Amino acid sequence: MGKQKSELSRRDFLSSSAKMAVAAASLPLLRTKPVLAKPASRKLKVALVGTGVRGSDTWGKTLIQRYSDVLEMVGLCDINPIRLEYAKGYMGANCPVYTDFDQMVNNSRPDTVIVTTTDCFHANYICRAMNLGCDVITEKPLATDEKMAQDILDTERKTGKKLVVTFNYRYSPEAEKIKEILMSREIGEITSVDFNYYLDVYHGASYFRRWHGLKQFSGSLFVHKATHHFDLMNWWLSAEPVEVYAYGELRKYGHNSSFRSTRCMNCPHKDTCEFFWDITADKHLMNLYVKAESADGYIRDSCVFRKKINIWDTMTAQVQYHNRVMMSYSLNAFMPYEGYYVGFNGTLGRLDVRVYHNQPWKVSSMADFRITHSFKESRTFSLTSGGGGHWGADQVMQDRILREPGSDPLGQAAGSRDGALSILIGIAARRSIEQERPFKIEELVKM
Ligand SMILES: NC(=O)c1ccc[n+]([C@@H]2O[C@H](COP(=O)([O-])OP(=O)(O)OC[C@H]3O[C@@H](n4cnc5c(N)ncnc54)[C@H](O)[C@@H]3O)[C@@H](O)[C@H]2O)c1
Incomplete structure (x- = not known):
């Protein structure tokens, strides 16, 4: 990237950030949130597409x-009729099933x-459902490219239907605590953030075995x-991303091994490969996938060293927000442990949070917090995990969506x-890597 181009984009950014600063004043801390239309005299009728594990x-x-x-x-729908039938029994559903x-x-x-289908099909079903008169609950990610994101935003506007994106991570105990601390302004105005996410050699590797x-x-x-x-970051900061610059590499999985096979089951390297994973040990997964x-x-259970793997396992991104906050982000997918580290730098101090999801050593807490006031004391405390799916977050989220949508003090719905802005950072990162330049969110979608 030439110097002139870099200065130009900076100037461009400054002029657009001045406009954004004006917009910022009108950006409410907690925006109006989607609430599903509920019939008054009967139960909500729900149909699901994508009967995989989630x-x-x-x-x-x-x-x-x-x-x-x-x-x-x-109703239940999936393109795989064998998985669909098994899933219906597994769920204990007594409704009709469809492949259409x-x-x-x-x-x-x-x-x-x-x-709850494979990610790249979300947009198609979201738009079709809204066009057919339904509200939608979709799993993350909202979509996988900018055109799909635009279609969803336009269809929602056109049909007036409601769309809920299931960001369960917002409901985890540590995420809520971080939001509360930032909302209290105890460390002042946030100026920058260090955010490092670690996926381990088990969970991280699983993405390389699957369609992911x-x-x-x-x-x-x-x-x-x-x-x-x-x-999480957009919500924690109550801010919207403006520009992204990213790098990505594939350093461990895919083409990086000297040996490979098609899948773990029947693999000739199963006794020596550190990534060998035995799907036959899990009856539910055998029924859901192998038998289908x-x-x-x-x-x-595809080989993590397949040559056709074309995603990165090592990624960094710089993100600039509308309110001048700078975020430095990294994601590494073959770490010996799992969790994340996030540090918020504020005008009055700093918040450090270390979250433990899967460590080979024993940890007594789920997250360790340190709040340090500039020129003053530092205070530490820890949180323990809530039980249930995703540290208790799944159930809290489902209760909010399905039972008590009115109660939302932290603006979690x-x-x-929200769905679009979060994927647009990732899509801008992808484009930034491909084109070796900073990428503006407004180049991708008209919000
Ligand atoms: N929020 C979370 O914590 C969380 C956790 C896991 C998965 N997810 C999301 O849930 C979704 C499903 O993930 P999963 O792990 O269950 O994957 P999966 O592969 O187990 O299931 C995907 C299902 O979609 C079906 N499918 C694929 N293409 C289809 C199409 N065109 N039409 C209809 N059905 C189709 C497949 O046959 C399969 O049954 C993904 O979008 C994923 O991101 C979210």
């Missing part, structure tokens, strides 16, 4: 077991459609995984704008 568990079995007093599952989405919606007339390893399905980990992190392979050819 769809059949969190949005299938759990929904039916915990929320049958307020909702009724009226329009047929499901037209026959079962749901109020709300839940989208191909950019065309997941948008890369900058979108699939980092959408959670960028959403004949329908779509999808292999759930997330809609299309």
Whole structure:
């Protein structure tokens, strides 16, 4: 990148950031949030598309077991009929199943459609469901490219339907505590943030075994995984991203090994490969995926060293926000432990948080906090995890969406704008790597 170009983009940025500063004054701390339309005299009718592990568990079995007093599952859809049948039994659902989405919606007339398919198909189903008159709950990421994001924003505007994006990480105990501390302004105005996320050699590797390893399905980990992190940051800061500059490399998985196979099951290297993973030990996963392979050819335990893997495992990004906050972010997917470190620099002090999700050593807490006031004392405290899916976050989020949408003191309910802004950082990062230049969010989508 030449000097002149860099100065120009900086000047451009300054002029647009001046405009953004004006906009900032009118950006409410907690924006109006999407609330699903609920029928007054009957249960909410819900249909689900994508009966994989997330769809059949969190949005299938759990929904039916915990929320049958307020909702009724009226249809299930997936392109894989074998997985669909198994998932229906696993969930304990007694509704019809469909391999055709329009047929499901037209026959079962749901109020709300839940989208839990492979990421790259979210946008198609979100838009179709809204056009057919339904509200939508979608899993993250909202979509995998900017055109899909634009289609969703336009369709929501046109149809007036509601879209909820399930950012469960916002409901984890440490994320809520960080939000409370920042809202209290105890460390003053935030000027910059250091955010480092670590995925380990187990969970991190799992992304390279599945469809996630191909950019065309997941948008890369900058979108699939980092959408959670960028959403947390946007929400923590009550700020909107303006510009992104990123780097990415594939250093461990994919082409980096001297040996490889097609899949772990039957692999000739299973005794020596550190990444060997035995899917046959898990009956549920065998039923959900291996027994359904004949329908779509999808292999759930693919080799992490497949040459066609085209996502990065080592990523950094610089993000500039509308309110002049600078964020330095990294995501590494083959670390010996898992969790994250985030440090907020404020005009009155600093907040350090270390979060432990999966460590090979024993940890007594889920997160350690340190708040240090400039020229004054430093205070530390720890949090322990809530039980249940994703540290208790899944259930708290589902309760809020399905039972008590009115109560939202921290502004955790997330809609299309939140979903879009979080993926747009990742998409801008992808474009920045591809084009070796800083990328503005406004180059991607008209909000
Ligand atoms: N918020 C979270 O913490 C969290 C956790 C896990 C997964 N997720 C999200 O849930 C979604 C599903 O993930 P998963 O782990 O269950 O994946 P999965 O591969 O187990 O399931 C995806 C399902 O979608 C189906 N599918 C694929 N293409 C389809 C199409 N065109 N039409 C209909 N169905 C189609 C597949 O057959 C499969 O059953 C992803 O978007 C993922 O990001 C979120």
